[in-house]
Amino acid sequence: MNATSTPRSRNRRGQGERLRADIVAAAQHLLDELADDQALSMRAVAREVGIAATSVYIHFADRDALVLAALEQCHRDLVRSLERAESASADPVARLRGRLHFLGDWVRKHPGLYKVLHESTLNQRNSMAFKQELTERTTAAVQRCLDAGLATGGDAEEVSLDLRSAVHGAVSLRVNQPDLPWPPLAEQIDRFLIKLGGIAPAAVRPAG
Structure with missing residues (x-):
């Protein structure tokens, strides 16, 4: 949090969406630091942006609405990043592996956002239907491996x-017990692909 933020100048007419985006970005940043949606305050978000707290309420009725908007934007950004990571290869297994490895790396960099996105009280009270897109895209990545005969795990959804x-x-x-002697996550994900996805080790970890 930047406690010394300078007051923000008034937005020109038509810049309301830009201010809303700035508020959402500030909420994301603070949620990543706090790792708890209940610890977030509208005043703290306002200070982060450099505006009055009343300006936040113009765009969001309450904290839950703001946190939901922040998580939806976070998820949207994550989906785009995962698609870029996956598209780096034409091989279906490499694409699925890239997707899962990227997710693991993202969580390592943003453990607070991960906790709020999946373990928060708001998550427990709200369906967060937007998360279904990530589920569907992962299932599609598995289906491509099955269609190519590179996986024998069975039904793509399962x-x-x-x-x-x-x-x-x-x-x-790892997020909740970071001090335990965990094995490298990348190696663990590769084992999941082999044991749960029915993918041959050579296809998961090609030589060279």
């Missing part, structure tokens, strides 16, 4: 669920 459960469990444990 394999996707198993993989997501394993990866989320692995990263959540």
